[in-house]
Amino acid sequence: MNSGHSELASLGDFQPADVWQVHVNHIFYGTKGPGIHQHFQTYVSRDHRLAYALADHFFKHCETLPTEVPLLVQEWGVGNGNLAARMLDRLKEIDTEGRVYPRLSYTLCDYSQEILNGVEANPDLQAHAGRYATALIDARDPEGAEPGSLTWVLSNEIWDDLATRVLIKSQGMLFEEYLQPLIEPAVIQGDFDTFVRQFQNADLDVLKTHPPFLDQIVWERAFQRTDVGDWPFGDVVNKHMESIDDDIPTPVNVGAFGTLEKAHRLLHPQHSAGYTGFDYGMLSTAHLNRVGRPYFKLYGGQYTSMVNFPLLAEVGQAAGFSQIELEPQHAYVGRSLEEPLISLLELVQNHPKVGEMAPWDVDVLMLETLQALNTHYRSPYTSKMDYPTLPGTPKKQRKLIAQLVKNLSTRGVPDTVAYVTESEVRAVEKPLRKLGYREKDIQRSFSLNDAPIQFCRLTLR
Ligand SMILES: C[S@@+](CC[C@H](N)C(=O)[O-])C[C@H]1O[C@@H](n2cnc3c(N)ncnc32)[C@H](O)[C@@H]1O
Structure with missing residues (x-):
């Protein structure tokens, strides 16, 4: 199959999606640890x-x-x-x-x-x-x-x-997704063929010594006709697919x-x-x-x-x-807390300007929102948040982010995805307004989430 990326080289053959997924995740956790x-x-x-x-x-x-x-x-x-x-x-x-x-x-x-x-x-x-x-x-x-x-x-x-296999239904037939990992050889230090062997054998001790490469992999996709009869819980999967519309990629989490x-x-x-x-x-x-x-x-x-x-x-x-x-x-x-809650990130995502902001300005907004919440929120634990700046952050925002991080309370919201309750948000409405959040943004943050992924x-x- 033509990858459409002539400079990319193959790290292995097309395999059902779960085979490569499990393989790269094993390398990811086995080389990165905490x-x-x-x-x-x-x-x-x-x-x-x-x-x-x-x-x-x-x-x-x-x-x-x-x-x-x-x-x-x-x-x-x-x-x-x-x-x-x-x-x-x-x-x-x-x-x-x-x-x-x-x-x-x-x-x-x-x-x-x-x-x-x-x-x-x-x-x-x-x-x-x-x-x-x-x-x-x-x-x-x-x-x-x-x-x-x-x-x-x-x-x-x-x-x-x-392991997760992926199915698509089309006109009464089932098709399974296959993946192939590709990479630009220049990303790899040393002999490329030797690296391919190390990658395919998941040689963790050697792969740990390479500069990060997993995030450079490009995944080529293809679908092949399949019969799920011999899959784990094949009968259940077959019946399940009756409720799925045509052409919708459907994960079948066989590992789960x-x-x-x-x-x-x-x-x-x-x-x-x-x-x-x-x-x-x-x-x-x-x-x-x-x-x-x-x-x-x-x-x-x-x-x-x-x-x-x-x-x-x-x-x-x-x-x-x-x-x-x-x-x-x-x-x-x-x-359990007897009130609605959201993650801090969801509040920030409902800010009216967030869609038009540069990523570093969203970081600044996130930190300012944290600071507003921290005037009221009190964690039972002390922690210091790391907040690395994104590559490409201009000097001005870099300085501002460093300053905001330094001033964060150690008893504040511990994380950008930490849960905050409605009363904690309502208690800091005034400073949130100053940051540009409107009443309807706060309301929307707490309203029923009907996102396809939750x-x-x-x-x-
Ligand atoms: C996304 S992390 C989540 C870690 C932790 N539960 C959390 O939510 O912060 C996935 C964790 O599962 C572990 N893991 C992945 N596959 C596993 C497997 N087959 N058996 C046991 N642990 C596995 C990884 O090493 C990692 O610690």
Whole structure:
């Protein structure tokens, strides 16, 4: 196939999308470790609010269990370990009679030793010595605990990383997406053929020494006729595709299917709180059928896929779960705080001028919005935000950004995607107005989000 980029060279053959996706993500996590959070923040990598909501939920569940039941929790795909640290903080705080926290055994599981090295160095976790352990476990590995032993399984933003095949329906036939990685040879130092071998073998120790290259990969796409009969949960997938309109690329998160089967096997049949996973993707069939909605995303070289939540729910049922809850993540956290909330970024995105601003001016607006919120918001934790300037930021804005960052309160909103409640935003309406936010912008930020891609919670029991 003609790539249309004559200067690009191939790093391998066309393969079903999931094959290359899994391969590059393995290289991404295996070479970057906790440095991944320089590429993106997640809802749990700095903020505490989702973790607190989960802890409150789990605490209520544990109170219904006989006191002799061991409380074994596993988190799959742990990043910097902040979710575990904040959940354990909260459980310790609310468990005033010592009925839950002292019985807890929380295992942070990840398939990257680099990531686990970062977790082990996380001082916030060390405060919970004795209550947690780390384990080098691949979420795709069917083992990892005694069957029927776990009280709870958790994951945040792992399904989008796992193997995802992509289907398109056209006139009653199904077609699967194939990918081919291409790169400009000049990006690579040293002999190109040797590099291709290192890339194909995922030789992490050598690849770590190369200047960043994953974000330079160009993905060529093609579709081939397929039959899903022999795919995992092929019958469920076939039936699901009946609800999908023609020519809509539909992610089939087969790696996530594996985690559901695994969770079902490892969770305690009576006492468990189930498997709760958070991720971003399509919440309903209507969202799946939105023309032009994205189905994959590239972050600094990491290849992620949107999660097809309706299909995961259907597969969960076929895997044996009988209770399934699916909702926007904001609704889950908002319920726990008993008021509507949004991420700070969503507020900024609703500023009337944001569409016409240069990216560095959006950075300035973000920091000024943070500063306004920080006059009221008080985090239970101290933190200092890193805010690297974008390449190309002019000197004037660079200086302003450095000054604004320096002045940020250490007890302020911890992150650009951190949750802020409606009352916290309303409390600083005046300074927000000065920054140009109008009443209708604030209202719109909190109104029902019907975007085709949303952060969602799926709990299966
Ligand atoms: C996007 S990060 C999310 C990290 C963390 N949960 C958060 O939300 O901040 C994905 C994490 O999952 C891990 N991961 C990816 N694939 C995995 C697999 N097959 N088994 C176990 N961990 C995996 C990565 O190493 C990384 O720590």
